[in-house]
Amino acid sequence: xxxxxxxxxxxxxxxxxxxxxxxxxxxxxxxxxxxxxxxxxxxxxxxxxxxxxxxxxxxxxxxxxxxxxxxxxxxxxxxxxxxxxxxxxxxxxxxxxxxxxxxxxxxxxxxxxxxxxxxxxxxxxxxxxxxxxxxxxxxxxxxxxxxxxxxxxxxxxxxxxxxxxxxxxxxxxxxxxxxxxxxxxx
Numbered sequence: 001x002x003x004x005x006x007x008x009x010x011x012x013x014x015x016x017x018x019x020x021x022x023x024x025x026x027x028x029x030x031x032x033x034x035x036x037x038x039x040x041x042x043x044x045x046x047x048x049x050x051x052x053x054x055x056x057x058x059x060x061x062x063x064x065x066x067x068x069x070x071x072x073x074x075x076x077x078x079x080x081x082x083x084x085x086x087x088x089x090x091x092x093x094x095x096x097x098x099x100x101x102x103x104x105x106x107x108x109x110x111x112x113x114x115x116x117x118x119x120x121x122x123x124x125x126x127x128x129x130x131x132x133x134x135x136x137x138x139x140x141x142x143x144x145x146x147x148x149x150x151x152x153x154x155x156x157x158x159x160x161x162x163x164x165x166x167x168x169x170x171x172x173x174x175x176x177x178x179x180x181x182x183x184x185x186x
Contacts, residue, residue: 001046001047001050001093001095001103002093003050003053003054005093006054006057006086006089006093007021007022007053007054007057009089009092010057010060010085011060015068016068017059017060017067017068017069020067020068020151020154021056021057021059021060021151022053023154023155024056024149024150024151024154025052025053025054025055025056026053027148027149027154027155027157028052028055028142028145028146028148028149029048029049029052029053029145031145031148031149031157032048032049032052032141032142032144032145033045033048033049035141035144035145035185035186036048036141039185041137041141043137043138043141044138047102047138048138048141048142050103051102051103051106051138051142052106052142052145052146054082054086054103054106054107055079055082055106055107055110055142055146056078056082056107056110056151057082057085057086057107058077058078058079058080058081058082058083058084058085058107059071059075059078059081059082059151060081061073061077061078061081061082061085062074062075062077062078062081063075066152067151067152074126076111076125076126076127077126077127078111079107079108079109079110079111079132080107080108080127080128080132082104082107082108083104083105083107083108084104086100086103086104086107087100087101087104102136102138105135105136105139106134106138106139106142108132109132109133109134109135109139109143110134110139110142110143110146111132111143112143112147112167112170112174112178113143113144113147113167113174113175113177113178113181114131114132114133114134114143114177115127115131115132115133116131116132116133116173117129117130117131119170119171119173119174120132133177140181140184140185141185143181144178144181144182144184144185147163147167147178147181148163160182160186163178164178164179
């Protein structure tokens with residue numbers, strides 16, 4: 001997987017958004033790899049690193065000026081947008097639909113502690129009405145690691161308490177999923 005080639009396709013060489021994406025994604029990747037090492041998890045380190053670096057590739061499609069995003073989609077759609085970009089261009093990177101799918105699934109399933117179809121319908125979220133819950137250990141790990149970093153406070157790691165408080169805004173079900181991930185990984 002040529003992560004740099006994929007990112008370069010969508011982000012200009014010196015674009016502020018590319019810097020934000022890379023700094024955020026690198027922090028997520030490093031935390032995920034640290035957890036693999038500390039827990040001695042039998043996961044594919046290269047896949048976890050590459051998928052963590054690509055999990056937010058879809059922000060380029062979104063409208064969020066505070067982080068230099070000037071696309072047209074609502075920010076909540078960055079996961080489905082990123083998955084679509086990967087799926088649409090897999091052949092360009094020498095990948096098949098089957099080989100790109102695990103990366104696309106990480107893009108779709110990393111938001112918060114995952115989203116259920118019921119969350120999407122009840123809250124009127126601008127997403128397809130289906131579950132976007134992390135299923136594999138790799139998806140869960142990247143989703144969990146991502147919870148500790150924002151793109152507005154680069155280089156700053158949130159505390160467990162801060163993440164938990166931010167998850168509470170989305171209801172007890174979300175908090176429960178986050179607590180399960182926390183128990184699994186830390």
